[in-house]
Amino acid sequence: MDEMNRIPETRVEQREAYEATSVYELVREDILQGKLAANERLKVSVLAARYGTSTNPVREALQQLRGEGFVLFSHNRGARVRPIDEEFVRDIYEMEVLIEPYLTSWFVGIATDEDIARLEAIQDRIDAIGFEDPEAYSALDTQFHRLMYDRHYNRHALDMWWKHREILRAISRKFPFARGRRREILNEHRQLIEAIKDHDATTAARVIAAHVGGSGRHIVEHMRASRNL
Structure with missing residues (x-):
């Protein structure tokens, strides 16, 4: 009898977990689009x-967004939208400049010939489509970076990278x-x-730091330009 009673409870929990993910995505998108205004x-x-x-x-969605910095909580005012400004983006990409290297x-220390061949194949596809199809480019770029990072033992660092990447990717859609x-x-x-082919971890770290920093600065510069219009 107890087991039978737990089944619907589990289904409720599963449904609520699914709804929390959906609400999280909707609220985050509304914040990024300005439909939920700063503060x-x-x-x-x-x-x-x-x-x-x-x-x-x-x-649950608000707690997740709080963890990512989109939502602020205060004792007197409750939850409010954190302004998505240049400082917010700067803080994220400066952390990524540390995490991604x-x-x-x-x-670099574990990459196999097969890994390198897969990276080259993905990059060939990126070169072929260029940036004409932003969704396709974004998907391939994600594949490229996840191939390098997904096997890392430090899951906390990996989770932080993924959260930051998703935030920057969502914001960058407004700034081609x-x-x-x-x-x-x-x-x-x-x-x-x-x-990576040369097993040169120092150069690889330097290149990825420049890569992340350049993309972050691009977003910040566009945000400043749009604010000054």
Whole structure:
């Protein structure tokens, strides 16, 4: 009898977990698009009505967004939207400039000929489509970096990289890469592959740091330019 009673409870938990993921994505997108304005109060009941769900998934989503820096909590005001400004992006990519060289250096030590061949194949596809299809480019770029990082033993560092990448990727959709930055990205990927082939962890770390830093600065510069229009 107890076991039978646990089955629907488990299903409820599964449904709420799914809804929390969905609400998280919706709230995050609304923050990035400005539909939820900077410093706007986030009331659980209002958000539940807005997204057609119960309050538990909303609370879970807000906690996840708090962990990623999108939502701030204060004792008197509750939850509110953190302003997505240049400082927010700067803080994220400066952390990534530290994390990604660490992940990359480790990968250089374990990379096989098959890994290198797969990186080259992915990069060939990136070169072929260029940046004309942003969704395809983003998917391939994610494959490229995940191939290097996904086997790393430090899951905390990997999770942090993934969260930061998703944030920067979401923000960067509003600021397409200029031609000069596009050429730099393609060259940096090729330089990275060559360093991995040479088992040169120092060069690989330097290249990936420049790669991340360049993309972060690109977003910040565009944010400043759009703010000054």
